[in-house]
Each structure stands twice: as structure tokens, then as C-alpha cells.
Amino acid sequence: MNEIPLTHALVADDEPHIGRIIKMKLEQGPFRVTLVYDGREALEVLRREDDIRLVLLDLMMPYLSGLDVLAEMKRDERLKHLPAIVLTAAGQEQQHHLALELGAAEFMTKPFSPKRLYARAAELAGIAPDESAAESA
Numbered sequence: 001m002n003e004i005p006l007t008h009a010l011v012a013d014d015e016p017h018i019g020r021i022i023k024m025k026l027e028q029g030p031f032r033v034t035l036v037y038d039g040r041e042a043l044e045v046l047r048r049e050d051d052i053r054l055v056l057l058d059l060m061m062p063y064l065s066g067l068d069v070l071a072e073m074k075r076d077e078r079l080k081h082l083p084a085i086v087l088t089a090a091g092q093e094q095q096h097h098l099a100l101e102l103g104a105a106e107f108m109t110k111p112f113s114p115k116r117l118y119a120r121a122a123e124l125a126g127i128a129p130d131e132s133a134a135e136s137a
Contacts, residue, residue, distance in 0.1 A: 006032035007125045008051045012042035012069065013058040013087065018110070022056060025114040030127060039064025043072055046079055054125045056117075059088035059095060067095065070102045083124035087112065 009031050013019040016037065023033040034049065036042050040063040046052060055073070057066030064072075066086050073079040083105040088095065096107045105124050108117060 006030055007053050007127060008032050008034065008049065009054040009056065009121065009125070010034050010036065010042060010045055010049075010052050011056045012036045012039065012061060012066065013056075014038055014061045015058070018058070018087075021114060022117065025118050026121060029118065029122060031121070031125070038062040039066065039069045042069050046073065046082075047076075050078075052082065054121055055082055055084040056121070057084055057086050059086055059099070067098055067102060070099065070104060074103050085117070085120060085124070 007030055009026055011019055011022050011026070011033055013022065014037050019035045019037065023035050026033050034045055034052070036045055039061045042057065043064065046055070057069055059066040066088070070084055070086065073082060073084065080103070084103070085106040085108060086099040086104045087108050087110060089110040099107045106120050
């Protein structure tokens with residue numbers, strides 16, 4: 001039986017417990033997750049790793065916000081096409097619009113449904129529903 005290649009996702013969230021929940025949920029499917037805790041670290045990983053296919057960014061993080069990271073990604077030829085999901089506890093309409101203007105594929109307000117987040121992440125990463133049988137893990 002062939003193993004499904006793992007899709008590399010970057011999760012950046014300064015709340016360790018939230019980051020771990022997202023990491024655990026994604027790893028139930030064909031994802032390999034790199035978890036970082038601030039915006040600077042997120043950009044360093046994005047520039048260093050060339051196999052990341054999906055980025056999940058918390059809006060409010062130390063050093064650089066999720067929107068700052070997203071703006072930098074869009075300026076970088078190699079990173080600008082990466083799908084990004086922006087997560088926030090704030091849920092402010094202005095930041096939602098700004099995230100979408102900057103090219104975010106999705107904007108989710110915490111608390112979010114881990115199942116819904118996984119489904120959207122799998123969809124954005126191009127993982128077929130039969131490959132993303134997170135329930136079987």
C-alpha cells in the first residue's frame with residue numbers, strides 16, 4: 001500500500017495550546033506541521049522551507065502580526081501563491097477585509113471548529129476528501 005505524501009503546513013500562533021490543537025487536528029490527516037509562536041519565526045520558516053503548501057496565521061502575534069506576515073508573503077515571488085488561513089480572536093470586520101485584501105484564502109474567528117478548520121485546510125491544500133479521512137486516524 002502506498003503512503004500518501006504528507007503536505008507541509010506552517011501554523012503560527014502565539015497561544016501554545018491553540019497551536020497544539022491545530023497541529024494535532026491537521027496531523028490526523030496527510031499533513032506535516034511546523035508550529036511557530038510569532039510572526040518573525042513564521043517568516044524565517046517560510047523563507048527557509050521550500051515545501052510548505054499551506055499557512056495558518058494568528059492575527060495577533062509578537063513582533064509581526066498575521067497580517068504583516070501575509071503582506072510579506074504576497075511581496076515574495078516564491079510565497080505569494082501559498083494559501084493562508086488567518087485566525088483571530090478579535091473578529092473585527094476591518095481586519096477581516098484587510099486579510100482578504102492581502103490575499104488570505106480564509107478568515108476564521110476563534111473559537112473555531114477544528115473539524116471545519118481541517119476541512120478548509122485540506123481543501124486549500126488540494127487534498128481530496130477521501131485522502132483527508134481524519135476520522136480514521
